[in-house]
Amino acid sequence: MGRETFTGDVAFEVRGHLGIITLNRPKAMNALTQLMCESVHIQLEEWASDDAVAQVLVRGAGERGLCAGGDVIGVYRDMVEHQERDGGPLLPDGTPAYRAHFATEDFWAVEYRMNLLIAQYPKPYIALMDGLVLGGGIGISAHGSHRIVTERTRAGMPETTIGFCPDVGGSYLLGHAPRKVGLHAGMLGAHLDAADAIHAGLADTRIDSASIDRLIAELTSGSADEVLPRFAVDPGDSSLGAAEWINHVYSGNDVDIILARLDGVAGEVPEAAEAAAELRARSPLSVRVAHRAITTAAELSLPGALIQEYTVGMHMLRSHDFREGIRAQLVDKDRSPSWNPARLADVDDDLLDHFFTPVPHKILELPHD
Numbered sequence: 001m002g003r004e005t006f007t008g009d010v011a012f013e014v015r016g017h018l019g020i021i022t023l024n025r026p027k028a029m030n031a032l033t034q035l036m037c038e039s040v041h042i043q044l045e046e047w048a049s050d051d052a053v054a055q056v057l058v059r060g061a062g063e064r065g066l067c068a069g070g071d072v073i074g075v076y077r078d079m080v081e082h083q084e085r086d087g088g089p090l091l092p093d094g095t096p097a098y099r100a101h102f103a104t105e106d107f108w109a110v111e112y113r114m115n116l117l118i119a120q121y122p123k124p125y126i127a128l129m130d131g132l133v134l135g136g137g138i139g140i141s142a143h144g145s146h147r148i149v150t151e152r153t154r155a156g157m158p159e160t161t162i163g164f165c166p167d168v169g170g171s172y173l174l175g176h177a178p179r180k181v182g183l184h185a186g187m188l189g190a191h192l193d194a195a196d197a198i199h200a201g202l203a204d205t206r207i208d209s210a211s212i213d214r215l216i217a218e219l220t221s222g223s224a225d226e227v228l229p230r231f232a233v234d235p236g237d238s239s240l241g242a243a244e245w246i247n248h249v250y251s252g253n254d255v256d257i258i259l260a261r262l263d264g265v266a267g268e269v270p271e272a273a274e275a276a277a278e279l280r281a282r283s284p285l286s287v288r289v290a291h292r293a294i295t296t297a298a299e300l301s302l303p304g305a306l307i308q309e310y311t312v313g314m315h316m317l318r319s320h321d322f323r324e325g326i327r328a329q330l331v332d333k334d335r336s337p338s339w340n341p342a343r344l345a346d347v348d349d350d351l352l353d354h355f356f357t358p359v360p361h362k363i364l365e366l367p368h369d
Contacts, residue, residue: 016220017054026062032136034107055124065131076326119143139168149194150209158189163283163325165290172305175298180250199238206235283321284344314359
């Protein structure tokens with residue numbers, strides 16, 4: 001038997017030479033909280049200097065998946081509290097700007113530091129990306145050294161569906177995806193299967209979900225590099241890899257050009273027609289911000305991308321669309337958000353620049369190039 005400890009909604013256990021992190025909020029699809037991220041960070045630092053732990057594995061409790069993201073309901077409550085206290089709506093132009101401190105600012109700072117630690121971890125970090133792996137779930141898995149998907153995997157960064165944009169290092173991962181696959185997946189908030197996740201660079205190896213328990217058992221004594229090949233199966237063909245139209249369409253240097261190109265090929269490519277309709281249903285502000293963030297992150301280090309994401313996030317907390325998107329998708333669930341601005345044409349360069357302007361009172365401090 002290994003030694004096991006619990007800290008809030010996450011459990012830690014050592015079996016043989018394997019440190020196991022179990023996200024343990026199955027009723028909430030293992031959504032991450034600040035306490036969970038703090039606990040994981042502390043435990044990872046301890047295991048990094050523990051000679052008895054040779055490698056680390058992260059998994060999710062329950063049947064639905066590793067992690068469906070951060071606790072956005074908590075973020076919503078934080079935004080609503082500020083709106084009520086400030087006595088007015090929170091607008092995309094930043095009014096009222098920086099009137100008070102948001103608890104979410106601290107949550108993201110802790111979470112992003114955890115993401116960076118995972119990416120720089122000195123020991124093998126094995127992520128079981130089974131089931132739903134979205135948003136914050138990507139942050140706690142896809143920066144690892146050994147990323148495992150299954151036939152049940154649905155992975156992605158769905159932030160534009162709630163008026164936000166890719167974070168937790170997601171803009172970096174998507175920005176470094178092959179060709180223009182990352183822009184397509186990030187702007188749409190697409191859910192990727194195992195083959196597409198591997199093609200996009202979010203994962204490395206596919207196994208059968210029925211093999212998970214046996215895999216973990218072997219990892220308690222064998223190294224990830226030795227064990228994983230014995231469980232690996234053919235992920236199949238990637239639909240994203242076969243979609244030649246994606247590179248042509250998303251090579252456009254602006255969202256309007258991308259939409260025009262999607263319309264241009266829609267008659268021959270049903271997937272392009274669907275993508276055009278989905279983009280037009282997303283928050284115009286989020287789509288433009290996501291396009292710039294992913295494009296810019298392609299030239300940044302991970303710490304640099306995290307700092308950019310943090311800056312954008314501080315502005316998003318004070319915007320209309322982030323709060324409205326969560327309301328429509330997850331609170332009232334009417335699926336009818338009222339975006340502001342309502343049209344892509346109304347998101348001009350000045351407004352877009354605002355969301356990338358460093359915040360005056362709190363900037364995530366990470367070592368970066």
